[in-house]
Amino acid sequence: MTVAVSLNLSEGVILGADSATSVLAIGGGVAKVYENADKIFQLGDRPVGIATYGLGGLGGRTVGSYLREFEVTKSDSCSKVLPDLVEDLRAFYLATYMSEVAPTLEQQHGKPFDQLQADQIVSLGLIVGGFSPNAYLSEVWNIEVPTNKDPGSAQEVRGKGDFGTNWYALADPIRRYVKGWDPAMMDAVSTHFQTILGRPLTSTESQEIIDIMEKHEYGVPFAAMPMQEGIAYTRFLIQLVIGHHRYVAMGAPVVGGRIKLGRVSYHGEPFQIIEGLGA
Secondary structure (H helix, E strand, C coil), rough: CCCEEEEECEEEEEECCCCCEEEEEECCCEEEECCCCCCCECCCCCCCEEEECCCCCCEEHHHHHHHHHHHCCCCCCCCCCHHHHHHHHHHHHHHHHHCCCCCEEEEECCCCCCCCHHHHHEEEEEEEECCCCCCCCCCCCCCEEECCCCCCEEEEECCCCCCCEEEEEHHHHHHHHCCCHHHHHHHHHHHHHHHHCCCCHHHHHHHHHHHHHHHHHHCCCHHHHHHHHHHHHHHHHHHHHHHHHHHHHCCCCCCCCCCEEEEEEEECCCCCCEECCCC
């Protein structure tokens, strides 16, 4: 269980995540939550960082352990432009997932992997942010395994010059804060109007409700935001989710622990991991 945040600025990329990792109980639910898990990683000495969400390990090894294997065995990949590097990471982690995780899921549910329902599949997400060789603007990509099973299916969430923040995994409190609504609230409002009208909403009417909601989104001038302010903003968003799970959400606080951040700038230095504040 995780919240992860990426922020693409004109000066570079910031990646952040909490450090809680959950142990699932037999039969469902959370048996234990440990803190201090590593979810932010450097990729060798490149100006590229990776944040992970979802699965904390593959088989008997951590995601970070496999990332080190990628660095050693796929060293030529680490010098590629970011889209090609992302594709190599996608293929590497997909192959690892299918050999280490898929057989366990098949045994657990008693059917072939390609016949499993979506809620029976656990996923691994990797947010890759940084600079291609000789690039002066950064970019951010998202890989979801096993969803991104096809070559070239990883998503470019922020291209060069596209400044802004993205949230991953258990990020509903951020959506509520920034946008002022979430899908559950939208469904409730739509259902209420359908009850009043006595018929389903048309696509135009549904879009009008969305347009009204989106007018109340908080605007942040990301294009002018300095790196240090971006670090503070990313920390703020993660702390918001940690506080939500500490004070509001029922059950185990599956988002928590220390806030961990990483950054890379146009100065050309490797991605740096920053230890954040305690929850």
